[in-house]
Amino acid sequence: MTALPNSNLPPKLQKMQVEIEGYARGYGLDFYPTIFEHIDADDLNAIAAKGGFPVRYPHWRWGMDYERLAKGYHHGLQKIYEMVINNDPCYAYLMKSNDVIDQKLVMAHVYGHCDFFKNNYWFSKTSRKMMDEMANQGNRVRRYMDEVGVEEVEEFIDACLSIEDLIDVHSPFIRRREEVNRYDFQDAEKRKEEVDERNRPPRFQSKDYMDRFINPPARLAAIAEERDAARCEAKSFPERPERDVMLFILEHAPLNSWQADVLSIVRNEAYYFAPQAQTKIMNEGWASYWHSTIMTRQGLTPGDVINYCDHHSGTLASSPTQLNPYKLGIELFRDIEDRWNRGAFGKEFDECDDYVRRRDWNTDIGLGREKIFEVRKIHNDLTFIDEFLTLDFVREHKLFKFGYNESTEYYEIETREFPRVKQQLLASLTNRGQPQITICDGNYKNRGELFLKHTYTGVELQVDYARDTLANLHRLWNRPVHLKTVLEETEAVFSFDGTQHDIEKGEPIELAEGVSI
Amino acid sequence: MTSDNCPLLTYRVRVGHHEFRVIARDAAEAVELTRRLLARELPRLYDVIHNLSKTRFEVENAA
Numbered sequence: 101m102t103a104l105p106n107s108n109l110p111p112k113l114q115k116m117q118v119e120i121e122g123y124a125r126g127y128g129l130d131f132y133p134t135i136f137e138h139i140d141a142d143d144l145n146a147i148a149a150k151g152g153f154p155v156r157y158p159h160w161r162w163g164m165d166y167e168r169l170a171k172g173y174h175h176g177l178q179k180i181y182e183m184v185i186n187n188d189p190c191y192a193y194l195m196k197s198n199d200v201i202d203q204k205l206v207m208a209h210v211y212g213h214c215d216f217f218k219n220n221y222w223f224s225k226t227s228r229k230m231m232d233e234m235a236n237q238g239n240r241v242r243r244y245m246d247e248v249g250v251e252e253v254e255e256f257i258d259a260c261l262s263i264e265d266l267i268d269v270h271s272p273f274i275r276r277r278e279e280v281n282r283y284d285f286q287d288a289e290k291r292k293e294e295v296d297e298r299n300r301p302p303r304f305q306s307k308d309y310m311d312r313f314i315n316p317p318a319r320l321a322a323i324a325e326e327r328d329a330a331r332c333e334a335k336s337f338p339e340r341p342e343r344d345v346m347l348f349i350l351e352h353a354p355l356n357s358w359q360a361d362v363l364s365i366v367r368n369e370a371y372y373f374a375p376q377a378q379t380k381i382m383n384e385g386w387a388s389y390w391h392s393t394i395m396t397r398q399g400l401t402p403g404d405v406i407n408y409c410d411h412h413s414g415t416l417a418s419s420p421t422q423l424n425p426y427k428l429g430i431e432l433f434r435d436i437e438d439r440w441n442r443g444a445f446g447k448e449f450d451e452c453d454d455y456v457r458r459r460d461w462n463t464d465i466g467l468g469r470e471k472i473f474e475v476r477k478i479h480n481d482l483t484f485i486d487e488f489l490t491l492d493f494v495r496e497h498k499l500f501k502f503g504y505n506e507s508t509e510y511y512e513i514e515t516r517e518f519p520r521v522k523q524q525l526l527a528s529l530t531n532r533g534q535p536q537i538t539i540c541d542g543n544y545k546n547r548g549e550l551f552l553k554h555t556y557t558g559v560e561l562q563v564d565y566a567r568d569t570l571a572n573l574h575r576l577w578n579r580p581v582h583l584k585t586v587l588e589e590t591e592a593v594f595s596f597d598g599t600q601h602d603i604e605k606g607e608p609i610e611l612a613e614g615v616s617i
Numbered sequence: 618m619t620s621d622n623c624p625l626l627t628y629r630v631r632v633g634h635h636e637f638r639v640i641a642r643d644a645a646e647a648v649e650l651t652r653r654l655l656a657r658e659l660p661r662l663y664d665v666i667h668n669l670s671k672t673r674f675e676v677e678n679a680a
Contacts (some may be wrong), residue, residue, distance in 0.1 A: 397665070438660040464653055469664055 105133050107554045116204055124211035131214035132228070133189040136207070144180055145169040147193060151373070152185045152235045157241035159257055168443030180208040186217040186376070188228035201404040202411060208394040215476075220382070222375040222480050225272035230372055235587045237365045240387075244358040252507065258360055260366040262572040263536045266345035267367065269374045276461075283306065299327060341538035341553070346370065348539050349576050363576070377532040378480045385429015386476050388415065392430065419583070421502070423525075432484065436475060436491050437468035438460070458492070482529045487523065491518045500551065527557065537560055537583070550577045554585035561585050570596040629679040632669070644676040 117136055132170075137146070149165035151157045151458050151541060172178035181202060184192040185414070194203050229234055245253045256383040268276070301323040306314040342348045346367040350360060376383070392412065400408055416427045438447055443463030452458050475484065493499075501524045503514045515521070538557040544551035550573065554561055566583060573581045573596075580597040591606035629646035630637050637654050641647040648671055656666045 392659075434661060437663070441656070441660065441663045462653065462657065464656075466667060468664065 107137070109136055109138050109194075112200075113138060113203055116200075117207055119220060120204060120207040120394065120399065121211065123398050124208065124215070124390065126470075127390070129215040129390065131190060131211060131218050132187075134210065134214050135189050136190050136210075137191065137193050138196055139193055141173055141179075142170070143361070144193055145173060145184070148180050148183055151159070152191075152193075153231060155238050155561035157234075157238045157257070158245065158254075160254060161261070168539070174266075181415075182209055182211045182212045184217075185231065186223060186226060186228075186372075186602055187231045190214040190217065191231065199407060201400075201407045203394055203413060204399050204404075205391050208391035208399060211394075212390035213383060215284075215390075216379070216383050216386050218479075219322055220379060221478050222378055225356050226372050226375060227368075228297070233368070241365065241506075242359060244253040244362065248358065253362065256362055256575075257366065259572040259575045260363050261347075262569050263345055263576070264366055264370040265348070265532075266344035266537055267370050268347075269371075269376065272371065299331075300324075301327070305363075312588075315493045333538060337542045338539060341534070343538050343541050344554070345537065345539055345573075348542065349573075352503050353541055353577050355576070366600050367457050374532070378482070381425040381429045381481045382476065382479060382484050383429070383431075384426045385431075388426045388430040389433045431497060432488055432493070433472050433475070433529065438470035438474050439468075441466050451472055478570075482526065485522070485525055485529060485548075489522055494518050494521055527559075530557075535559070540584075544582060548579045548580065550581040552581070552583045554583060554588040560587060563587070566594055567596070567601050570594055574598055622656075625680040631675040632673060633675075638679055647676050648674045664679045 104498050107114070107117075115138070117134075121134070123132065136266075146166055147154050149162045154364055156162070161204065169178070169180070173180075180190065180195065181192070184190060190210075190213075192206075192214075241253065241257075303315045303320070338348065345558055346363065350357075350363050350367065355363065355596070358434045377407050395408055414428065418424050418427050424575075430585045442461055443449070443465045444458070444461045449458070449461060452461070475488070479487065495518075498515045498516075500516045501521050502508075502511055505512045513590065536557070537552055538555070539550065540553045541549075541551035543549070552573075561583075566585070569585055580595060583594045585592055585594065586609055587603070587605070590608050593606070595602040623642040625640050625642060627638060627640050630639060630646065630647055630651040632651065632655060635655060635658070637651050638645050639654070641650055651674060652660040652666055654668070656663045659666065
């Protein structure tokens with residue numbers, strides 16, 4: 101357990117790293133080797149602007165993000181305490197201007213994240229060599245810029261980035277379709293034979309001399325014809341609605357080789373970052389749980405307590421108008437640990453209606469620590485909240501749903517009802533809070549146009565965003581694009597043909613039960 | 618090991634700054650009861666409390 105040789109930590113911080121890593125491992129946290137980089141605020145802002153990766157493809161957006169972060173820092177509005185990258189080895193950044201106690205807190209927090217990255221199932225399909233991959237991808241994009249020009253490549257990246265949320269986050273875990281190697285020609289012939297065999301009309305077993313009576317050729321031919329007709333009719337493109345819009349564009353749009361490569365780079369990064377959006381509450385909650393446990397039990401000296409409390413409470417501060425993922429996550433983990441320590445779960449507990457009995461329930465089975473390790477392994481934010489946000493928790497933490505009251509022109513508490521609070525939280529986490537959009541037809545009206553559908557769940561699309569995204573999609577697809585959605589409770593189809601936008605309104609919609617506007 | 622025939626006694630148990638009065642058959646049971654009470658009072662330290670050695674509990678007969 102020594103600091104890695106390529107770390108630039110001063111000796112004091114190296115010693116501190118060894119100490120904190122020892123505590124973390126002592127609690128059973130399991131992580132890849134972690135390299136801490138000790139850098140100043142300017143460098144940290146520059147790296148943070150690139151999502152934590154020092155070498156990435158060039159794009160104007162990094163400069164814009166850097167300006168925002170740098171200005172925020174210099175005006176005293178914001179400060180990045182810590183940043184950690186899901187990689188093997190894990191990279192984490194410590195800001196030089198932080199107090200020693202902050203560095204300690206950050207290290208403990210980082211080890212929580214590193215453990216989560218390594219062990220949470222939703223991260224299991226992410227590349228652990230992303231630092232190198234990003235650098236290689238950056239080189240490829242730079243080469244394309246040299247070949248075709250910076251502006252053309254950047255504009256194309258802009259178009260790709262506008263659809264980077266349109267991916268199928270579950271696809272790494274589900275085999276949606278048969279994987280086919282397009283260069284495996286032997287297999288292709290074999291597969292064709294298998295398909296032909298499957299499509300052949302069924303025959304009854306018969307002796308040769310009886311065959312033309314038992315399996316009349318005219319009937320077999322009619323069946324074959326019917327099947328062919330049915331197959332042609334049923335075959336749509338794509339066969340099933342496709343949620344991975346980026347993949348569909350990659351496979352079927354008329355892109356040249358550099359464009360396809362750039363799109364695949366943006367898609368690759370989108371899949372890499374997706375689990376971080378899916379587990380924000382859990383990941384931050386887990387890291388905060390461990391920095392709090394390590395610091396309050398072992399890490400603090402009496403002189404550090406006030407500073408630690410000040411910074412810890414700042415991290416966990418709740419706002420009446422915004423959900424703090426750190427706070428919700430840590431409190432849920434603590435609640436789970438407490439419930440499983442005293443056996444407050446299961447059928448008997450759930451069926452108990454007596455408030456006092458539930459509050460004082462204690463079988464002292466002590467499974468809390470084991471349970472939270474299990475939870476961090478298998479859940480994401482959506483399943484975490486769905487499973488563990490209980491009525492008692494909502495009451496204890498005074499959670500509520502708020503909305504804008506047009507008559508008073510104020511944001512007000514709408515309800516404290518448990519089901520509605522939970523529903524609101526779950527809705528905001530479903531599909532990472534992004535609209536669900538699928539490609540329904542890649543040959544719309546038999547004219548090679550693209551038809552997409554927005555699955556309406558009570559929240560309408562923002563019209564200006566939808567239009568800009570359609571224009572970018574058109575740039576990638578090169579043919580008119582259409583998007584079916586709901587606008588002011590009426591079905592609507594947005595279209596863009598390369599020159600002008602169009603909206604075609606349809607029938608008023610009937611809302612499904614439980615969907616409110 | 619306790620016997621059902623043992624009389625119940627009141628004990629005062631101190632752990633650090635915390636003090637509890639518990640009714641138990643003997644000092645060992647008083648320590649275990651105190652562990653449970655302390656763990657309910659300080660749920661975040663459940664594992665620490667359940668791993669505390671018996672010598673950290675000062676048990677006195679309160680009767």
